[in-house]
Amino acid sequence: MTAQIEMRDIQKHYGSFHALKGISLTIDKGSFVALVGPSGCGKSTLLRSIAGLETITSGTLQIAGKTMTGVPPRHRDIAMVFQSYALYPHMTVEENLTYSLRLHGVGKADARQKAAEVAATTGLTSLLGRYPRQLSGGQRQRVAMGRAIIRNPKAFLFDEPLSNLDASLRVQMRKEIRALHDRLGATSVYVTHDQIEAMTMADWVVVMRDGLIEQQGRPLDLYDKPVNRFVAGFIGSPAMNFLPGHIAETGNAVMLADGAGTLPLDRGLQPGREVIVGVRPEHLDVVGDAATFHLEIGVVESTGSATYLTSPDGNFQLVQSERTSLASGDRIGLRIDPTKIHLFDPQSGIAL
Amino acid sequence: MSRFFSGLRDGVGFDILLVGAALLFLLALAGAPLVYNVLMSFQQVDMFTLGALFRPFVGVDNYVAVVQQPEFWLVTRNTLVFVFGSMAGQFVLGFALALFFAQNFPGASTIRGLFLVSWVMPGLVVGGIWSFILAGDYGVLNVILKALGIIDANVFWKSDPNFSIWAVIIANIWLGLAFNMLLLSVGLAAISRDLYEAAELDGANAFQRFWTITMPMMRPTIGAVLSLGLIGTLQQFDLFPALTEGGPANTSNVAGYWSWQLSFQLYDFAKGATVSVMMFLLVLVASVVYVRSTRHEVRG
Structure with missing residues (x-):
């Protein structure tokens, strides 16, 4: 070239x-x-x-x-x-x-x-x-x-x-x-x-x-x-969700702020470190038992091919390719593939 | 009465009233005098029949008499020189200034605004000022031209038969310059900058951009400016009494001023009306050109 x-x-x-x-x-x-x-x-x-x-x-x-x-x-x-x-x-x-x-x-x-x-x-x-x-x-x-x-x-x-x-x-x-x-x-x-x-x-x-x-x-x-x-x-639509949290004592999981749950990681980081977790709406799975964190649903929008679920404060969104019977006010359990979790430094915003 | 007020509310009737008022105004103050003027040009008018509407009909006698006046061809020639000289000067300088101020240098719009002073000034005042500037023995123009070595002896602008019409033209160019520049500036401002950038990327230099973008895009504006310029120049009156009074020996007399002289100095209203009808026909042609040029707008 x-x-x-x-x-x-x-x-x-x-x-x-x-x-x-x-x-x-x-x-x-x-x-x-x-x-x-x-x-x-x-x-x-x-x-x-x-x-x-x-x-x-x-x-x-x-x-x-x-x-x-x-x-x-x-x-x-x-x-x-x-x-x-x-x-x-x-x-x-x-x-x-x-x-x-x-x-x-x-x-x-x-x-x-x-x-x-x-x-x-x-x-x-x-x-x-x-x-x-x-x-x-x-x-x-x-x-x-x-x-x-x-x-x-x-x-x-x-x-x-x-x-x-x-x-x-x-x-x-x-x-x-x-x-x-x-x-x-x-x-x-x-x-x-x-x-x-x-x-x-x-x-x-x-x-x-x-x-x-x-x-x-x-x-x-x-x-x-x-x-x-x-x-x-x-990059990405709908946009990536950002959640504050810190690294657990084990070093290979993130504790989300406000006790929303825990996300296991595929890599180790310094325990106690403050981080911003980035998860794409399309990488979240709604699961019953294996859930690592929970979310209350505010709005359900369906386009036919996909369903968009948004939290009551509008800050968190996920996309489901299957149709759901979920409604506003429901509490759902979520899971994410550890390899698809992004971590950012809270001050500089640089990926960790 | 209630129907009248409901007409105010729903617009039916009230709109007719508004249009009617304007139309009545036009008919009374522009239409009727025009018809009366045309009528008069076919009548024998003297001091005894001045107050009558129906006077002896004389056919085209007045027209024949006007053409046979010894000064007719001189006035015609002067009118053409005055109209084309003034328009050319106003348009070329106005366009040059409009292009200059379109360059958007600091202060461009402020300085452009100052040019409007000439448009605000009454023609008689402008004529008076130019009368001083053009004065043969003490005028500042002669001083400048002599200092620059362009002339050796004073030029008597207003009283030299070779220059008298040009004295009025120079003053008229100054008077109409701002109006021309303003209209052309508006036209230039309406051309999107994108077009110039696209043309520049297509390989056009400044000269080519002017001829292939500016000029065709300005066509309706130029048509309007020239038509309005023709009308404005033909009806120019104030400068003549202030500068030359048409003299010496009619060498700076034009149709409009001549018509006034015939009617209000010689009280030959029929001939005065005849000259103005001839001018009216010329303006009519210009108006048709103007209306047609605005109809063919190609913007957007």
Whole structure:
């Protein structure tokens, strides 16, 4: 794998606001990398810095081996799909698609030919003569994609491209974008606040918070081995449950606070140490006798395929794939596989 | 009476009342004078028939007489020079300023706000000030031009037949600049930044972005600004009495001012009305262009 985009210690200040606090990231050629994090974490700023729409304060950015300092966006040879799509309202779909080709002096016939090919790939063939205002949200999204594809750029940048679509279309476009990426063998950087999009689409997920990379890795590695409480809570839906407790005298179990129960561990830790226990809602089993801790049910929600049980204070949730006859007010016994228990330091939040 | 009040509540009737009031106002104060003016341009009007509505009908005699006036072609030429000179100056400078202030440097909006001063000032006052600036023997413009070495001798802007119309045009450009800049600024602000960023990534340089994004997106605004500019320039009156009174020898006289002179200085109301009907037709064409340009908005 060769690095297509290489970032070293990138800093970005907006006046007194420190948006990026030293980002180092290597994006391999042909990979699909998702930048994910809550609003204001700097993911969009980082993407716009790659595009050259923002100037980085310090650090180096290389695209295909060339340092991009002082290179304007139009000479970086990268395409971007905007959240708003940013289609040119005064141009037809075909003119939108061929805009960059026309700027680069490609002949009219060649441009038309290329537009027809791209339209066929993105399902726009019958819409070439329309204006953006005559298209639905999904169709506009496709035009924005087509406009990026037609240039065959060094990298594709996506800035929350699906956030303006309704839920079912979003799921469909997720697959289409990924399929397109695979077909083109392109390098893609995808910004989203939706961790499901990041998990399902990307080969490599970068979790950001407050201008820093919290953790990066393959999607399932982030799910299985979060390095801190923030990543643990951010990746996975519904979110991981956190319970305070301390290590038992034996060193291989956690006593939950308020006497809620005991969780056996698969590893040994210093007895008496304060910890935060992290358990994923989908890793809890409702059991009768073998229960190690108990929970009172506040709300029962069923989607048909799954049942969501929530504690009365709303802080604890579990998912059952079977239907249950449980009701609000019931007290249930729970058990969890010791290998699926996460432990975090209460102060630093770092995984133990 | 109760029906009237229920009409107030459910909106039926009351809305008609509101529309009716506005319509009545328009008919009484704009429609009726317009019709009366057109009617007058086909009548023989003198001091004896001034108070009558129905006067001797003379067909197109007034139109023929106006065209045969010795100053007609001079006034026509002046009007065209005045309209296109003023509009070009107002539009080009207004667009340049709008683009300049769209760069969002510190203080941009404050300084842009100050430009509105020219729009707030009455035309007569503006004319008076420019009359001082353009004065041949003591005017500050001549002082500056001489200091820069552009002219050797004083230019008598207001009384030199070669410059008199330009004296009014210069003042009119200043007067209309802020209005043009303001409308164009609003148009520029309505263009999404995303489009420029997308164009930049597509490979467009600043010049290409201006021609392929800004200009087409500004088309409706430009159409409106030019149409309103044409109407505003044709009806410009205040600057003429303040600066040149149309002189010397009609070299700075334009249709609007001429029409006023015919009606209210020579009391030849028929000819005055005739000139204004001719102008009205020109404005009508501009209005049609304006309405059509706003109908074809392509935003969004």
